[in-house]
Amino acid sequence: MNKVGIGIIGCGNISSAYLKAMASFDILDIRGLADLNAELARQRASEFNLQARTVEDLLADPAIEIIVNLTVPKAHVAVAMQALDAGKHTYSEKPLGINFAEGKRLAEAAEAKGLRIGAAPDTFLGGSHQTARAIVDSGALGRPVGGTATFMCPGHERWHPNPDFYYEIGGGPMLDMGPYYITDLVNLLGPVAKVAGFAFSPRSERLITSQPRNGERIPVHVATHVAGAMAFECGAIVQIGMSFDVAGHKHVPLELYGTEGTLIVPDPNHFGGQVELLKKGGSFEPQETTQPYADGNYRSIGVADMAYAIRSNRPHRANGTLALHVLEVMEAFQKAAESGTTVTIETRAERPAPLSGSLSETRLAA
Incomplete structure (x- = not known):
């Protein structure tokens, strides 16, 4: 080719x-x-x-x-x-x-x-996320009911050499980290139908502690703590929290709940990680990742x-259809916060085709 x-x-x-x-x-x-x-x-x-x-x-x-x-x-x-x-x-x-x-x-x-x-x-094309997709598609969870999506940290000014854009329009935890979580959820559950949300920013400026600009202060122009819920067309309701204002937490990145089981999905900012499945009446069990592209970046x-x-x-x-849908969903959280109402999502995105084999024969070392 x-x-x-x-x-x-x-x-x-x-x-x-x-x-x-x-x-x-x-x-x-x-x-x-x-x-x-x-x-x-x-x-x-x-x-x-x-x-x-x-x-x-x-x-x-x-x-x-x-x-x-x-x-x-x-x-x-x-x-x-x-x-x-x-x-x-x-x-x-x-x-x-x-x-x-x-x-x-x-x-x-x-x-x-x-x-x-x-x-x-x-x-979401990584091996662990495609393994999670295969589990959902197998019906092991039963009918999808809900889930949680959580990214919370103290802010990227701790490590990024030029973190300004994270706090400008187009930045913030929802537009920066939300794409990973929401895209993976669309991959797993299908498109989002409605959004409810709240958003605020507790600080008007941030102190850079990374090099080479350690000690410099930058203004904040976006909400840095966003929480809400997404109602998917399949009926599932997923709670979401995205923040640059949390010192630490114990939530896993993604959980999916169904009538017959619960699925732990690893960090959607990475391609690998441990998938765990609990079947009703049982306990969480690690799932073997058999799909490619889980062994590196x-x-x-x-x-x-x-x-x-x-x-x-x-x-x-x-x-582009998937990316535009996710963008509309992310923007809807701010709209919902400002209006105090639930926002209906107008775009629709098909679940991307699953990836069960290699795009090429080459592997990237971890």
Whole structure:
């Protein structure tokens, strides 16, 4: 199968994980890296033995079919629109956009041009999450009833060298971490129908304790503690809590409840982890992960799946419809908090096709 040319725009913190993982997929041919900070692009290119180029050069290259957009959230849609205008498919880091309106505009532009869009997260394609999907599909839980989704931490200013964007519009725990949890839940349960929620920010500024900006204070422009519930079309009701204001907690990342059992799903920010199943009347038992992509950080498998889908003329899994649905759901929590009402979700996303085999023969070491 012919390789698919890849151009990467954005060479920040997350790009190294993408570049390392892309080496495990033979179908991906990285043709160059670009960043508004040309020196940063040169450094990253040197690190991975690739070519640093300008954005304009990447967009004009006919050998590049997919632009992988690793810019900050507020630039996601603008860069993706540039890619579409250049006739390229585009795959963005999460979230698809900083609000539903701009995400919808991007999706409509892609449809009009006959081009594909995709977006992270792709962690739901990891072996542990696909194992959980297979358990749900087997009927072992009975009818889905509910669940919990929990991400809570003291804030990313503890470790990120430039954490400002986490507290700007388009950031916050819901748009930053919510995509992992909600995307995995759609993978497991199907689309969300309604959202109820509350949101607030207990601090107007944050103190950076990471290097090199230790001691600097940054303003907060978004809610940093969000809680609520999602009613899924299947009937299940899942409680969710996303926070940058919690010192510590004992909740597991994801639990699913059914009439016949309970499923513990590992951290959806990772590809592996222990899946546990409790059948009614029994106790929690570890489940063997038989699906591939559970043994490392495959943060680019969504790009590889898109590339294979282009060559095979089939739908890709981390697709724009899924990402737009998740974006609408995330935005609905703020709307529900402001209005004091339940918000009906207008978009619909099919559960992505399960992944039970390898996209390529290569493995990425843990």
